[in-house]
Amino acid sequence: MPANGMEAMELEFSRDDFPGDFVFGTATSSYQIEGSRFGGCGTSHWDTFAATPGNTVRGEDGATACDHYHRWESDLDLVRDAGFDCYRFSISWSRLLPDGRGDANPEGLDFYDRLVDGMLERGLKPFATLYHWDLPAPLADLGGWRNRDIASWFADYAELVMKRIGDRVATAATINEPWCVAWLSHFMGAHAPGLRDIRAAARAMHHVLLAHGRATQAMRALGMDNLGLVTNFEYAAPADDSEAARKAARLYDGIYNRWFLGGVFEGAYPEDVLEGLGPHMPQGFEKDFGVIGTPVDWLGINYYTRKLIAPDGSDRFPALKEVEGPLPKTFMDWEIYPEGLHHFITWAHENYTKGLPIYVTENGMAAPDRLSGGRVDDPARIDFLNRHLGAVRRAMDEGAPVKGYIVWSLLDNYEWALGYEKRFGLVHVDFETLERTPKASWHALGRALKR
Template identity: 45%
Template sequence: MSFQPDFAWGAATSAYQIEGAAALDGRKPSVWDRFCRQPGRVFEGHTGDVACDHYHRFREDIGLMKEIGLKAYRFSLSWSRVLPDGTGAINEKGLAFYDQLVDGLLEAGIDPWVTFFHWDYPLALQTRGGWLNDESSKWFAEYVQVVTDRLSDRVSHWMTLNEPQCFIGLGHRSGEHAPGDRMEMPHVLRGVHNALLAHGRAVQVIRASANIAPKIGWAPTGDVAVPLTRSEADVNAARDAYWSIEDGSVWNQAWWSDPVIKGAYPQNGLEAYGEAVPPHTDAEMAIISQPLDFYGMNLYNGHLVKAGADGKPEHVMRDPGVPTSHFQWRVTPEALYWGPKWVHERYGLPIAITENGLANQDWVAIDGAVHDPQRIDYVSRYVRELRRAASEGVSVLGYFHWTLMDNFEWAEGYRFRFGLVHVDFTTQQRTLKDSAYWYRDVIHSNGANIPD
């Protein structure tokens, strides 16, 4: 079995992780530029100042995408490259870069899927309170308006926010990511609410201004609750676990997605968070819950759940020695079956897998090639599960491998490699890995060459 004929086989990147040119042509700092310069925050003091130098090498990189045979390419824009101060004056050179990138992709027959925000919040706005400022959603809408006016004559696929659980949870709760804050839950949930308002206002802007009919989604993340067995009790327990909410944590699906799709915060979250829930109005929830065309999912791993004696979910410890990525994420292919299944069942929207991939230890071998059989096996197993979900009625639009090329992996710097393309960060030499050639065959066969 293969996927639908127009399935979007792609790869994904983000601006700060690949572009470099951090202080060139009018771009001003983001929170990540500052975070990288704080001692001990990022592995060995690595920064995104140069990264993959994609800003200067995008034409070469488009050539690699074409060689791999990508049908689509998901990338994010640098907010502070477009609007250096976050609002106000537009940086024409920044917009011109994305103009050329989009044109180059279309000339190569690759469909651009644009993400507005992938964590690199403008530092100028962070000094004004960032996501905790109640004006933040309007700042974001201004930025989205500028980009939509410029690119929507050629771009039809748009995503508002990437992994809000991360940029709020890691950035404002645990402090592991930029801006590095460790806040109490009332402040964290205020940031959540403003980020959701930003999403909704962005959708409004795109719908009102796009020059060609837009297809709009977003891209949350999270571990998938996988039932230990296919018994009805375990399946029900895993479903309940997937939609559960724990006090003190924003690592869930329902608190984020119910407002976006259903227009209300879920009751179990109101109970879990209690007095920490920020004041919110019906008018604000109406803004947040603008209709979407698809639901993006960034999925990598999952955890096993079984039904306890009372039928309630119980987490199951994995066996010792279970396969893991270099990131120590457990390999759980079933996540690409159950995750889309849970979301499609609850919300009824088409699903796009907007990120999935393996952090591996890759290097150029003595023969000049990059051999990464673990990545090939990993993606085969995960895509096979996604195909199973599609065969059972889940509407799946596409699969975007994370990532196109090895890049800056946030607080981990350059030590984890997720790419189909190996990058020598000293010379900027690109080398297609074995997985890139294998993925080309997957795309050519529309997934039919992956065995059941």
């Protein structure tokens, strides 16, 4: 038995199975771990969303979260000690600019300064993300992502933070998962601001990309490179062999996957999606593709699952529904489908990025992990990592320029509207004591990544 007392649950891959410059990492996001009540952080629309009855499980919020704000040094030790090369973190707009604009919060700037220096001291490459969903509430009051002015606000914020830390980050991404920022939050209502409004969704779907382009330009003006776009993907399969199901799955793919890559890399949105969203789009949106298409240096792919899609029988766009699939599922009730990761890497490479480096910026699974006898065994997560790393390796063997793989997440954390039950972490967090306990998957990664 290994000295740490863990059973021999191993990864089937090691560093030697990947190129020497391939980076392995783990990821978190600011609102999910830092604790929004600390350090002069302003109120975000997630704080107000969670304060509204019925929006989140048990009304849980990120006020304390994992208290990473005070525990960041030992958390970075966990990243280093697992053998990772990089740490993907996000910056809280609300922490730096409590009003969204205007005067910066010095405590916030100092925090990220210390955090980046702490990564470098531990030999970790800082992979920064500017926005992971915690929009300052004063900007939400002005319409948030529905308001075209958000592109300018976001660019100003990007300039502010990168003037402070841009000289030390290895990569910088703009907006994490624009589908979640726009569609999930403005059409489906599942995330802040909790709207179910097709006009709001159409505007957010456009403005999120306009903001991405403007912020990328702002960072370029500071002399930065290694700038990227991070999009999330779901594999959409027809629920049956009917033409109607195939059409519904294609439309789901358009909304979720093709919209954002089309805007950035092709200067156009998918025609099938515009059939529904076109009447609600901002006037003259086509003139913005020059900014939206500002060149990026790499693409980040976040991938978790596939969905089976069928028509819902209505005549209201998008007129589709999800059908439960037959594959094994994670604790999020998401099907485990590694083939989808292989698909999106090769599909994006062949159809959009055409040679740009690709990073898998998020991949992981939630499980009902339990601490028992001072340890957390999570063999299902190890199997998940094995299968998805296998999909990455196959894509690379076929010529896809994948440069890194980043596991979501370092810590069990606040899983947005689902509260604290869904544990994605490589490290178990006791949300009463905030004690950290590395899981078997963390130990397995440490053995596989040992130099």
